[in-house]
Amino acid sequence: GQQLNQSPQSMFIQEGEDVSMNCTSSSIFNTWLWYKQDPGEGPVLLIALYKAGELTSNGRLTAQFGITRKDSFLNISASIPSDVGIYFCAGHLGRNQFYFGTGTSLTVIP
Amino acid sequence: SQTIHQWPATLVQPVGSPLSLECTVEGTSNPNLYWYRQAAGRGLQLLFYSVGIGQISSEVPQNLSASRPQDRQFILSSKKLLLSDSGFYLCAWSTTSNQPQHFGDGTRLSIL
Numbered sequence: 293g294q295q296l297n298q299s300p301q302s303m304f305i306q307e308g309e310d311v312s313m314n315c316t317s318s319s320i321f322n323t324w325l326w327y328k329q330d331p332g333e334g335p336v337l338l339i340a341l342y343k344a345g346e347l348t349s350n351g352r353l354t355a356q357f358g359i360t361r362k363d364s365f366l367n368i369s370a371s372i373p374s375d376v377g378i379y380f381c382a383g384h385l386g387r388n389q390f391y392f393g394t395g396t397s398l399t400v401i402p
Numbered sequence: 403s404q405t406i407h408q409w410p411a412t413l414v415q416p417v418g419s420p421l422s423l424e425c426t427v428e429g430t431s432n433p434n435l436y437w438y439r440q441a442a443g444r445g446l447q448l449l450f451y452s453v454g455i456g457q458i459s460s461e462v463p464q465n466l467s468a469s470r471p472q473d474r475q476f477i478l479s480s481k482k483l484l485l486s487d488s489g490f491y492l493c494a495w496s497t498t499s500n501q502p503q504h505f506g507d508g509t510r511l512s513i514l
Contacts, residue, residue, distance in 0.1 A: 325502050334408075334492050334505030335446075378444070388434070388459065388499040392446040 298381055298393035306401050311368040313396045315381030323384035324364040326355050329395075330377045338379075339366070371400050404429035408493050408506035416514050421466075421480040423509050425493030428474065433495040435476040436503060437468055440490040452476060453499070488513045 298315050305311060315324070323342055327335035339350050341357035341364060348355055352369045364381055378397050382390040405428045415421060427433050437449040448461045450468035458468050465484060469477045476493060490510055494503040 323500055327505075332508070332510070334494075334508050337502050337504065340502050380446070382503075384500050386500070388451055388453065389436075389448055389461070390503060395444045 296381060296383055296391055296393035298379075298396050300396060301394070302397040302399070304399045304401065305371055307371060307373060309371055311371055311375070311398060312365065313367075313379060313398075314363060314365045315383070315393050316363040317383060317391075318362065319383075319385060320361040321383035322361075322386055323390075324355070324357050325382040325384075325390065326353075326364070326366045327380045327382065328377045329380065335380055368398075371398075373400050373402055376400050404495070404504065406493060406495055406504060406506040408491075408509055410509060411507065412510045412512075414512045414514060415483055417485055418482050421478070421483050421487070421511070423478040423491055423493075423511075425476040425478075425506055426474055427476075427495045430474070430495070430497065432473060433497060434499055434503075435470060436494040436496075437476065437478050438492040438494065440492060440508075446492065450478070483513050485513050487511065 296317050325340050326338045328338055329335040339348050339355040344361050345359050346357040355366045378395040380395050381393040384390050408425050435452045438446045440446050450460055452458050452470045455470055466480050490508050492508045493506045496503045
């Protein structure tokens with residue numbers, strides 16, 4: 293299957309700091325998604341991106357669809373304790389499925 | 403609005419026992435449906451997807467099977483569970499294959 297490389301694997305930050313994470317692939321994707329998963333729950337969609345170069349915000353979250361269509365970035369500004377969780381990227385190639393990254397675990401220290 | 407329900411939330415089963423996990427979607431018609439397994443809190447592995455009643459595509463060979471007896475019902479089954487079947491199982495739906503998938507709350511399956 294397709295490999296989506298997410299980095300960093302984990303982050304430990306102070307409350308109030310900004311966060312940046314990214315997702316890269318060797319393939320060109322048509323759609324990029326970002327999800328957040330809390331422990332013991334299913335992933336929840338944060339942002340969907342459909343065009344190369346697209347920049348979309350959802351509150352303190354901003355995500356971008358890379359110009360090369362092989363990467364995407366998620367930024368969280370002014371982190372708060374409830375931002376804790378695992379963040380997944382997912383990309384769509386044009387077949388019947390999305391490919392998911394391995395996740396970035398975020399810990400926010402109050 | 404659309405909702406997705408999975409049950410049970412947790413399940414403890416002995417090796418060799420059968421399995422049936424159920425997923426239902428409300429508020430939409432003819433959704434694409436998906437079963438994923440997630441090990442150790444990371445890495446979603448797609449097991450099965452369905453684009454319509456009775457249509458199942460398998461992504462990973464294993465001793466699990468899936469069925470879609472009704473438009474908004476997706477079932478994950480096994481005749482004999484293995485220790486390696488332990489994990490967190492997630493059901494998801496989407497309107498079409500290139501639209502975002504929406505996940506249920508998952509089933510934590512432990513095999514003893």
